[in-house]
Amino acid sequence: MSTAPSYAPLTQSQLLIWTGQELDPEAPHYNMALLWDIRGKVDAGAFSRAFRELVQSSDALRTVFEVREGLPAQRVLPEAPAPLERLELPDAGAVRSWALERCRQPFRLDLCCYDSALIRVSDQRWFWFLNQHHLITDAWGVAVLYHAQLERYRRLTCRSTNEPKPLPPFADYRRYEQRFRQSPTFAQTQSHWNSQAESLPPPPKLYGRSPRHARPAASRHSLDLGPDRSARLRTLLAEPDLHTLTPDLSLFTTFATLLFAFLAKTGAREDLSIGTPVHNRPTPAFKNTPGLFVEFFPLRAQVRAEDSLGALYQHVRSAYLEFLRHARPGASNPALHRSFNAVLNYIHAAFEPFDGLPTRSEWLHPGSVDPHHHLRLHVHDFDRQGSIQLHFDLNAEVFPEALRPEVPLHFLRLLDAFLEDRSRPLRSIGLLDFETWAEKTFPTPPPPPAPEKSLFQLPEFEGWAQDPALRCGDRQWTYGELEAFSRALAARLRALGVGAGQVVGVHLRRCLELPGVLYGVWRSGAAFLPLPADQPPGRLSTILQDARPAALIASAELAAALEPP
Incomplete structure (x- = not known):
């Protein structure tokens, strides 16, 4: 006799993403796809068996979403909803073209929320493609799955005798959030954010443009800071006035400072807020759990033309430490999400070489973003190469085609000014000349x-x-x-x-x-x-x-x- 499926409510972050997806069911803007280029021999059979074990051990990967009595609900399937696909393609270019096309396919959330393939180019070159809907993952969760796959592969190929550690269930976090939302602390947190939602400034008009109803079409424009510039930045952040609790926190504060300065110059606004995630993984078990933990909240700052980048850094650092006091699980809401159109996503997750082989990762862009996000800046060094990577996801209606490649360069001017002399007032830092701005923004x-x-x-x-x-x-x-x-x-x-x-x-x-x-x-x-x-x-x-x-x-x-x- 079959057992009736067990359904559970969504976490608050899942509910916000599910709602966004329902508003545009065919758009892939919540697809999170990674492609790993592995240089060396891979045992395809062992890799496939490891992936089956991985899916079976992760309740997040086996989670699907349905509407029950008018409300979204999630349930965990007893078995893997889809196998690892195995392909053979002629070269790396063909693999990347295939992966870009594949990651733009919308998921059937009631059937399966992941898609994965192992692709052979030659005996000495393989690619692993893993695409997940954001409902079941975040960037840290992808890194957890990558490491868990590697552990299982190494055991199956006798590279390791250690038994892989079991993955904690995402259901534990869901219950943790539910309990917190019933606590007096949550009531105080909710009151704080409700008050913030009423007073936050409207989003800026970036480069003078703010379409009333932007569509989700977007493109990604990347900037590799290179090892020299990245090293200069890390060295600078060790100075007493810039050093924060951790190197990652100092880097986050730097890029938040630069993004606020960028928005002030291109949006002609002093009072600004950006969206940025909190990771919601306070325990070792949660740090080792795949799934969607992050929630986005608005970070607010005042940017004055007479301030220097150094002074703005101090202001942003203080604002962020205060922000962290209130950014608690389950407290985000739609009103807060509508208050910002620019997002900073600083990611400190990383991927080790697969089985000791040279491995490079690529985060694929599905060509679509949440239409409320006109600009998303992602910062990472996934492969720990010492070179910080910046990805600018730009809404196609806000940023005309001719302007998009220029945006990373405008941001780079601010970064270089910060490196060279952070005491200079913002008004003295030229971002772009106005005639160029107009021609790029309004091509005529x-x-x-x-x-x-x-x-x-x-x-x-x-x-x-x-x-x-x-x-x-x-x-x-x-x-x-x-x-x-x-x-x-x-x-x-x-x-x-x-x-x-x-x-x-x-x-x-x-x-x-x-x-x-x-x-x-x-x-x-x-x-x-x-x-x-x-x-x-x-x-x-x-x-x-x-x-x-x-x-x-x-x-x-x-x-x-x-x-x-």
């Missing part, structure tokens, strides 16, 4: 020549981007926001064929955007024709008939009242 046909000087004599973007420029009621724009708005509008007008010698009608009430519209029209090379909002529609239609503007900029309300000329 070549515009007609325009004066280099601003009609309104705006200060330079780099120096004054965060200073107030306009105020209307309780709303305010900085010079950076005014510059971004006007340049975007000018680019849009040029794309429509509007330029020198033409007229653009402007039919708006007094509002914060009005000066930006006038400035944007001027920047396009056209002349603006004011159409006062207090004039009768008939008179305005006559003016439009006489002037025949190339374009009309009007609010929906006023445009609807105009009579056809």
